[in-house]
Amino acid sequence: MLTSQRKQLILEKLAAEGQVLSKDLSAYFDVSEDTIRRDLRELAAEGQLQRVHGGALPSSSAVATFSERKSLKIEAKQRVARKGVELISDGQVVIIDGGTTTSELITLLPPQLRITVITHSPSIALGLVTHPTIEVILIGGRLYKHSIVTVGAAAIEGMSNIHADLFFMGVTGIHPEAGLTTGDYEEACIKRAFSGRAAETVVLASPEKINTASPFVIGELSLINTLVVEDETDKGWIRSVEEQGVSVMKA
Structure with missing residues (x-):
């Protein structure tokens, strides 16, 4: 699976479930937790989610100007x-x-x-x-x-x-x-x-x-x-x- 596809699926799971855990994503995609953490870091840098201990939450759009x-x-x-x-x-x-x-x-x-x-x-x-x-x-x-x-x-x-x-x-x-x-x-x-x-x-x-x-x-x-x-x-x-x-x- 391409990285871009995995990231899109992470965002879809986040939208559906309200939060995601790195450990669960690692098992779901059959990749290392380091790979998942890198995905989450990159998505957070794009403003797509908010990283928290152990996973991520939806990022608020209320932080705009x-x-x-x-x-x-x-x-x-x-x-x-x-x-x-x-x-x-x-x-x-x-x-x-x-x-x-x-x-x-x-x-x-x-x-x-x-x-x-x-x-x-x-x-x-x-x-x-x-x-x-x-x-x-x-x-x-x-x-x-x-x-x-x-x-x-x-x-x-x-x-x-x-x-x-x-x-x-x-x-x-x-x-x-x-x-x-x-x-x-x-x-x-x-x-x-x-x-x-x-x-x-x-x-x-x-x-x-x-x-x-x-x-x-x-x-x-x-x-x-x-x-x-x-x-x-x-x-x-x-x-x-x-x-x-x-x-x-x-x-």
Whole structure:
């Protein structure tokens, strides 16, 4: 079998099964594990999958540039964002992460809603400038241009004295085994720190993030309280998430 054919079959198995193991692939193709590891390295370099210990997971498409992600699965993002709005009540302090789905969330907030929003995203802050009854606190730090958010020690220090009701966390991948992941190390650190300052953490998961992984781990699924997904999301996958103590809402 040609290498290109084997790689294509690996991708097909990955799409069908949600993960692949090097040992199993070695037996399936009757080649050495070194050969399989080389295939996986090359596929990972092409952005086709995310390597993990012992095998590989689907790679998230949510690590593209902000402008590219903004038009990706836009209707799905609006649906999960609309469901997320239902979790917000008057008088709350709400941390809103940067991201394209949270950008949809703020456009759906009722004009009479009275809350305080804390964010490290200049675009989220600007998006709320015209809202008549929402107070906005912008956390400073080094601007990470890829995601248009602030990161670093200054950002973490800026939220050290905050006790929020909700945190809407942005992720690029969510997987029952790989957990919550993102494409940048400092972003992962910031997201963990924000989660520690909120009573509840919520993830709005559009389809391209589900059952995928990115290089940097934010934490296990138990880090979040609520996951909002589309109604047609695979029921078996939802059960595997709920078994880890996460409440799942369908949009």
